[in-house]
Amino acid sequence: MLTLEKFTGINNVQPAERLQATDLVSALNVDLGLSGEPRRRGGYGQLSDECHKNLYQADGFLLATVAGDLTAIHEDGSRVLLYESLGMSRLHYCALPDGRVAWSNGLINGVTDGRAATGWGVPLPESAGFAQAVAGELDPGPYLYQIAYVRLSDRLEGGSVFGGRLEVPAHGGVLLTGLPWREGFAINVYLSAAGGDQTFLAGCALGDAFSYLGKTATLVLPCRVEQAGPAPVGTAMAWWRTRALVAQGNVLWASRPHGWETFSRTRDFKQFSAPITLVQPVDDGIWVGTEKELAWLGGVDFDGLAYRRAMAAPVVPGSGVAVPGELVSLGDGPGQGAAMVCIAGGMLVAGFNGGSLARLSQERYRTSAREVAATFRVVDGIPQYIAVPQ
Known part of the structure; x- marks a missing residue:
């Protein structure tokens, strides 16, 4: 039996005739000491016979896909089902500064604190509803409007979508109906001045309808979320200097500084x-x-x-x-x-x-x-x- 007292490492590049007595082409279950001495690698104990994949050690809990379900395993052994039927494809993770962990499999993403999973960022509205002119105090002319979701739990505002222009007569107002209301969110509504391109906050809707009947001069707070959106669904991710980084295909996206749930759709990327x-x-x-x-x-x-x-x-x-x-x-x-x-x-x-x-x-x-x-x-x-x- 061959006994190695000193090991200089694996060498599968040089031809066999050039290998030294301390070289090996391969080694299985071996650890090396600081002096190069080989020793058998330590074993393990089985905790579960279910298939666990995509393990990630977060602060206070372990994430894994267990039989296709994203699961948090806590230090006391308890388990929390976070996302059902996610599948067994590769998951990518990123630890966020608030203690949560972002995750993505390239098709679906989210964030979790080990107790629940939510979307990564505020979603974009799927539509902007329908606009019509009513009686009010606006100046006459064409008005541009857009809307954006506001998450009620922390007041984080997402990106806005445009709803087109509406011709408003003298002494008119704006009525929006069919707004895409969703549980847990309010809707900020922005209006331009007559004939203008920049929009300003007109108010907040808590349902599927909103009206603005006031004067144009009271529209003063500009929209700051144009071209913004939630995190892109990507693969490799990381945290760097106040920003979350997400790779999506051949594009590297960066979140807004200190705003790791908001990404710009027109800047902050490298191709x-x-x-x-x-x-x-x-x-x-x-x-x-x-x-x-x-x-x-x-x-x-x-x-x-x-x-x-x-x-x-x-x-x-x-x-x-x-x-x-x-x-x-x-x-x-x-x-x-x-x-x-x-x-x-x-x-x-x-x-x-x-x-x-x-x-x-x-x-x-x-x-x-x-x-x-x-x-x-x-x-x-x-x-x-x-x-x-x-």
Whole structure:
């Protein structure tokens, strides 16, 4: 029986005749000590025989899809069904500053506090109702109107939709009917001045009808939610410097600063040449992986991020994890600050603050995995990057 006293790592790149006595092509259930000594990896205990997938450890609860249902598992063992029949496809998560967790499978998204699941942001109205002129005190002329939902639980206003123009005669007013009322929301109504293009708050509707009969001069509070909307339904997500980041196809969206449930539909996005597979922020920039490249967006303000291609190779979905820089090699020593590790071009790479990139396994190990579930941990003082093919 072969006994290894010292192990220099996996090497599946060099041909067999060039391997050293301390090299192995593969190893199963093995951990390495700080001196390179191999030892059997610790086992596990089974807690449930149901299929658990998409595990995510949040603050105080664990999220998982259990037999296709999004479920929160609390520290006392209790379980809360959050979203039924979500399916077993990959879920992406993002921890939000208020303690909730955003989730998305590319078709459906939401947020949860471990007790209930809600939509991520305030929805857009599906229609703007019907408008007609009535008696009132408005100046004569064409009026533009739009509406927006307001969530009653926290008064958060969503994006607005336009309802067209209405010709109002002298001494006229505006009556809206058929408004898309929904439980838990009020409807803000905005009107322009006669012949104007900018709209101003006219009032708030708590049902499916609203009328404004006052003077045009009292319309003074402008609409601030044009072209806004809820979070796009995407894939890779992250939190970075007061903004939530969401990848949707080849577009990286950013929420409004400190407003992680509101996204602009006309700005605050970066477009790439291929579908995005990784979004991993560090202190002074964002590492973005796609099916064609690993890119560095340098800067501390989303609008001013500077793009640079760091590696012309595909990045494996699910492989990106945040790591402390001092636990990862950079050149002849450890890195500093925030860092990330992912699989790009079949090899393990590390990205650091400032856009520095280290190819950790370039000459020793390559993988053909196309999608993984990855994590980073420290066991007995030993940093471990674990990626399980999906």
